[in-house]
Amino acid sequence: MGKTIVEKIISAHAGRDVKPNDITVVDVDVVMAQDGTGPLAVSQLKKMGFDKVKNPEKSIFFIDHASPSPRKELSNSHTVLREYANNAGMVLSEVGEGVCHQILVESFVSPGDIVIGADSHTCTSGALGAFATGMGSTDIAVGFALAKTWLMVPPTIKVNFNNSLAKGVYAKDLIINLIGRITAEGATYKALEFSGSFSKMMSIEDRFTISNMAVEAGAKAGIFDSDKVTKAYLESIGKGSFYKEISADEDAVYEEIIEIDCSSLEPMISKPHTVDNVSPVSKMDKVKVNQVLIGTCTNGRFSDLKVAADILKGKKVAKGVRLLVVPASKQVYLKALESGIIKTLIESGAVVESPGCGPCVGVHQGALADNEVCLSTQNRNFKGRMGNPESFIYLSSPATAAYSAVKGYIADVREIL
Amino acid sequence: MDKKEVITSDILKGRSFKFGDDISTDLIAPGRYFHLRSNLPELAKHVLEDADPEFAGKVSDGDFVVAGRNFGLGSSREHAPTIIKMAGVGAVLAKSFARIFFRNSINIGLPVLICDTDKIDEQDKLEINLGQGIIKNITKGTELRFSPLPDVMIKLLNDGGLVEHITKNKGFNL
Numbered sequence: 001m002g003k004t005i006v007e008k009i010i011s012a013h014a015g016r017d018v019k020p021n022d023i024t025v026v027d028v029d030v031v032m033a034q035d036g037t038g039p040l041a042v043s044q045l046k047k048m049g050f051d052k053v054k055n056p057e058k059s060i061f062f063i064d065h066a067s068p069s070p071r072k073e074l075s076n077s078h079t080v081l082r083e084y085a086n087n088a089g090m091v092l093s094e095v096g097e098g099v100c101h102q103i104l105v106e107s108f109v110s111p112g113d114i115v116i117g118a119d120s121h122t123c124t125s126g127a128l129g130a131f132a133t134g135m136g137s138t139d140i141a142v143g144f145a146l147a148k149t150w151l152m153v154p155p156t157i158k159v160n161f162n163n164s165l166a167k168g169v170y171a172k173d174l175i176i177n178l179i180g181r182i183t184a185e186g187a188t189y190k191a192l193e194f195s196g197s198f199s200k201m202m203s204i205e206d207r208f209t210i211s212n213m214a215v216e217a218g219a220k221a222g223i224f225d226s227d228k229v230t231k232a233y234l235e236s237i238g239k240g241s242f243y244k245e246i247s248a249d250e251d252a253v254y255e256e257i258i259e260i261d262c263s264s265l266e267p268m269i270s271k272p273h274t275v276d277n278v279s280p281v282s283k284m285d286k287v288k289v290n291q292v293l294i295g296t297c298t299n300g301r302f303s304d305l306k307v308a309a310d311i312l313k314g315k316k317v318a319k320g321v322r323l324l325v326v327p328a329s330k331q332v333y334l335k336a337l338e339s340g341i342i343k344t345l346i347e348s349g350a351v352v353e354s355p356g357c358g359p360c361v362g363v364h365q366g367a368l369a370d371n372e373v374c375l376s377t378q379n380r381n382f383k384g385r386m387g388n389p390e391s392f393i394y395l396s397s398p399a400t401a402a403y404s405a406v407k408g409y410i411a412d413v414r415e416i417l
Numbered sequence: 418m419d420k421k422e423v424i425t426s427d428i429l430k431g432r433s434f435k436f437g438d439d440i441s442t443d444l445i446a447p448g449r450y451f452h453l454r455s456n457l458p459e460l461a462k463h464v465l466e467d468a469d470p471e472f473a474g475k476v477s478d479g480d481f482v483v484a485g486r487n488f489g490l491g492s493s494r495e496h497a498p499t500i501i502k503m504a505g506v507g508a509v510l511a512k513s514f515a516r517i518f519f520r521n522s523i524n525i526g527l528p529v530l531i532c533d534t535d536k537i538d539e540q541d542k543l544e545i546n547l548g549q550g551i552i553k554n555i556t557k558g559t560e561l562r563f564s565p566l567p568d569v570m571i572k573l574l575n576d577g578g579l580v581e582h583i584t585k586n587k588g589f590n591l
Contacts, residue, residue, distance in 0.1 A: 071452050150589060
């Protein structure tokens with residue numbers, strides 16, 4: 001019997017052939033936590049008596065959620081991470097470096113790896129053909145200490161993306177559409193394997209967006225084959241030698257196969273307060289927006305900022321709308337600066353914030369007032385997510401977000417394309 | 418952290434506090450209290466605040482959180498099950514759980530049970546036999562079964578959680 005990508009990777013790390021629903025201990029290649037989950041991992045490491053970690057070069061603390069720190073309690077938590085990382089020889093990603101998931105794919109993850117992180121969107125790295133999944137602080141503390149974890153091998157659902165997207169429709173619309181179709185728990189305990197003719201044509205950044213949101217369908221992982229797009233990306237960041245071809249066997253067994261005709265899709269929105277509460281923009285009333293956020297681990301990459309800048313060039317953000325832009329990493333920020341994108345965004349009225357999670361986590365840099373509406377390119381719109389349970393979050397692609405910022409309400413970007 | 422050991426032969430007794438579907442970790446441990454993650458007793462005073470602002474004041478030791486589908490969806494924050502446990506909750510019962518929340522709960526020794534929670538109303542008195550998989554609804558005089566936990570998770574619960582399991586076995590022994 002053939003294997004899915006996830007079954008291959010877990011088998012290789014377990015040292016035996018595994019099948020879905022097996023429980024196994026595996027070696028892990030990359031382990032990480034961020035400033036919201038890392039301090040608890042440190043206290044668990046200390047409780048177990050570990051002042052060193054097994055694989056320090058691939059053990060990382062990211063300071064990205066409250067970065068730079070808005071208050072002393074969080075500054076003190078950052079100190080906990082800095083001190084532990086320093087003593088253990090771990091990697092510390094400092095204030096301003098960017099969001100953990102973006103730095104992982106820029107610097108740490110290779111195809112075929114197992115990556116575990118104390119952050120639910122760790123699944124982002126699946127776009128590189130790695131098995132990457134989110135866990136809690138205690139699991140991650142054990143991962144740091146032993147470079148091992150236990151896993152249940154997830155059954156795989158294959159999603160075939162067929163045909164190309166129409167103009168004005170992006171990877172974000174595709175994944176929102178999929179989540180609406182299978183619901184927020186449609187892939188719980190399962191892996192999603194993305195395939196089909198269009199997935200081969202997708203850029204690596206589009207793949208990051210898709211894998212990033214796998215967890216919003218409950219999935220344990222959201223994985224792509226590694227292919228020439230993956231190879232070209234790794235070469236572009238000086239990691240060409242880490243390329244490894246990984247794909248499912250022809251006779252792999254899937255729990256379900258979902259076919260999606262990309263050409264039939266429209267720009268999509270997730271409405272408050274769940275990601276699977278979806279609607280095409282064309283079927284929505286004109287929802288007035290107070291704040292628009294372009295950024296985060298979902299859509300804060302160069303191509304996202306470029307799409308937004310192309311729409312905003314020569315235009316102004318509507319009166320009464322705050323447009324916040326947060327590059328996902330320092331590298332993204334620099335590239336956007338050099339290409340003039342940042343200037344275009346600022347001239348249109350955007351506020352550009354330092355790389356990191358920004359207002360998505362509800363800690364700082366753009367908390368919403370009561371009854372305010374935010375349209376965001378982030379991955380989640382739960383009640384209270386952006387710091388105020390009395391506010392409303394809608395999710396969209398960067399193009400829809402940029403155009404809506406100009407119009408002042410949620411608008412269909414295809415009007416100007 | 419106050420950690421009472423959970424043994425799967427325990428009988429848990431308490432009242433039901435009902436919640437709906439899709440109770441996210443943002444509703445359980447809101448992001449606006451991010452700075453309290455380093456002060457868990459204080460964070461626990463806000464447990465489930467955005468789903469029921471009165472909950473933390475009403476719940477007593479041993480009571481149960483009883484919810485609908487996909488309980489605990491969202492972020493990996495282990496603080497969510499941790500503060501539910503610190504508030505005195507004996508177990509969380511739901512029709513289904515999000516994956517990371519489920520795993521985190523077992524790791525920290527909070528029983529999470531999958532059952533038909535439509536059969537339980539607010540403030541029903543329940544007695545739960547973890548080993549036998551039986552929930553007695555004392556108020557209604559009925560009995561419910563819950564899906565058994567995987568053996569690995571029973572082992573972790575019996576050891577008192579993952580930290581205790583690793584410490585006792587000097588590594589994994591699943």
